[in-house]
Amino acid sequence: MIKVGIIGGAGYTAGELIRILVNHPEVEIVFVHSTSNAGNHLYDVHGGLFGDTELRFSDGYDLSAVDVLFLCSAHGKSREFWEQNTMPAGLKVVDLAQDYRDESEGYVYGLPEWQRDRIRTARKIANPGCFATAIQLALLPLAHAGLLKSTVHVTAITGSTGAGVKPAATTHFSWRTDNLSTYKVFEHQHLKEICRNLAFNDIQFVPMRGDFARGIFASVTVDTPLTGEEALSLYQNYYADAAFTFVSDRPVDLKQVVNTNKAIVAPEVHEGTLVVSSVIDNLLKGASGQAVQNMNLIFGIPETTGLKLKASAF
Numbered sequence: 001m002i003k004v005g006i007i008g009g010a011g012y013t014a015g016e017l018i019r020i021l022v023n024h025p026e027v028e029i030v031f032v033h034s035t036s037n038a039g040n041h042l043y044d045v046h047g048g049l050f051g052d053t054e055l056r057f058s059d060g061y062d063l064s065a066v067d068v069l070f071l072c073s074a075h076g077k078s079r080e081f082w083e084q085n086t087m088p089a090g091l092k093v094v095d096l097a098q099d100y101r102d103e104s105e106g107y108v109y110g111l112p113e114w115q116r117d118r119i120r121t122a123r124k125i126a127n128p129g130c131f132a133t134a135i136q137l138a139l140l141p142l143a144h145a146g147l148l149k150s151t152v153h154v155t156a157i158t159g160s161t162g163a164g165v166k167p168a169a170t171t172h173f174s175w176r177t178d179n180l181s182t183y184k185v186f187e188h189q190h191l192k193e194i195c196r197n198l199a200f201n202d203i204q205f206v207p208m209r210g211d212f213a214r215g216i217f218a219s220v221t222v223d224t225p226l227t228g229e230e231a232l233s234l235y236q237n238y239y240a241d242a243a244f245t246f247v248s249d250r251p252v253d254l255k256q257v258v259n260t261n262k263a264i265v266a267p268e269v270h271e272g273t274l275v276v277s278s279v280i281d282n283l284l285k286g287a288s289g290q291a292v293q294n295m296n297l298i299f300g301i302p303e304t305t306g307l308k309l310k311a312s313a314f
Contacts, residue, residue, distance in 0.1 A: 001028045002299055005066035007081060008073030009034040009057055012161050013096050015046035016288035017070055022053045024292070024306035026299070030066050031058045068092040068295055075099065092298055093124045094291045100126040101193045109197065110294040112303070113242050114140060119297045127294065130216055130286025131156055131207060132190040136197060137245055137263050138220040138278035141238035143198045147224065152203045156218035157210040162282045170209060181209045215254040216282045224274035231267040231274055239265070243303040244285060244293065252279050260309045261289030284309070 004021055006014055009032035021027045032042060038059030043050040045057070063069060069091060071078045078099040087093070100107035108122035109115065111133065119125060128136070135154055142148050157180075160171050169175060170183070188207045195201045210217075224231065235247045248266040256264055261284045266277045280286050289307055296303050 002026050002068060002295070003028050003030050003066045005030050005061055005063065005069045006032045007061065007069065007071050008077065009042070010037050010045050011072055011074075012283055013287045013291075014070075014072040015048070016283045017072065017096075017291060018042060018046060018049060018053070020288060020292050020306055020309075022049070022055075026301055026305060029053075029055060031061050033058055033061045035059050063091060064088045066091070068094065068299070070291060070295075071095040071097060073097060091123075092295070094127055094294055095125065096127045096287055096291055098129060098189060098193075100124070101128065101132075102126075102196065109193070110290065111136060111197070112290075112293055112297060113137060113239065113245050114197065116297065119294055120300070122298055125291075125294045125298065127287065127291045129190040129193060130162055130280070130282035131158065131188060131205075131218070132193045133286050133290065134216045134218040134263070134278045134280045135190070135194055135203075135205070135220060137280075138218055138265055138276040139194075139198055139200075139222075141235050142222065142224075142274075143200060144238060145234060147226070148198065148200045148222070150202070150223040152200070153221045154203060154205040154218060155208065156205070156216055157208040158216045158282055159210055159212045159214040161214045162216070162286075176209065177211055179209075179211055182206055183209060212254070214281055214283050215258045216278075216280050216286060217254055218278040220276040220278065222274050223272060224269060225272075226269060226274065228267075228269040231269050235265060235267050235276075244289075244307070252277050254279055256311055257281050257285070258311060259284070260311050261285045261293060261307045262311070 034057040037057040075097045078095045078097045107124045107126040110125040111128045239245045245263040252264045252266045257279050263280045
């Protein structure tokens with residue numbers, strides 16, 4: 001069994017991570033750390049875990065007692081954690097914050113569709129951002145084929161869980177419901193990892209807050225010399241071996257992926273313009289599901305283990 005520790009156990013991503021891992025056939029959760037919730041049952045914070053586990057939050061941790069550590073704290077806290085702790089020999093780390101997505105200090109960027117082989121031999125994984133995952137999956141086949149040559153325009157809408165568990169004016173139900181807004185136009189932090197990985201900087205990204213809890217719908221537009229059939233074939237070939245990314249020849253919607261680790265991309269061409277729709281669950285393929293996918297890879301077990309989660313029919 002893979003012995004797991006979790007730091008920062010009270011947030012949305014940690015809750016989803018625990019939901020997956022308590023049902024993972026190859027995993028034993030050793031500790032879930034949260035100083036503010038120490039002693040409480042996990043289900044006191046993550047209500048959906050009631051009936052699944054009697055584990056309690058801890059205020060301490062023994063890094064030598066686990067095989068892999070998931071860091072689920074806020075951005076910037078992972079570097080602080082390693083300033084205060086020593087990594088035991090042999091410990092694997094999957095960091096869900098943005099601290100090491102530049103692949104500094106030996107971290108490998110954990111987007112399996114891009115660099116699965118490097119992930120398999122890595123000790124430290126920097127899990128991608130949620131917007132970054134959806135947008136890169138829409139663009140990777142083009143980048144691989146050398147077809148990113150003009151400005152890429154992206155509009156992407158995210159659910160309120162993307163802002164984290166801490167309440168804020170723009171996550172309050174009475175403000176968010178029946179509402180839509182832009183934020184961080186052309187300046188979103190995920191642009192850095194997208195541009196670095198694709199080796200392409202001409203991306204204009206307009207993020208939007210949606211009136212729903214979870215999911216990302218990204219619409220990506222770029223000039224193309226391809227026909228519709230050529231674009232579809234390009235994407236199908238690129239993702240032929242992907243465990244969770246699927247290519248559709250028809251319009252997609254969020255309900256196809258919410259509560260799953262799936263990504264669906266749908267390319268279509270209109271008179272020299274390629275439009276790619278890309279949909280994911282921001283908490284799963286955009287965070288915790290992908291983190292477990294990376295864990296499976298680094299421990300050499302089937303990539304899909306514990307992650308065959310089903311979308312709702314309605």
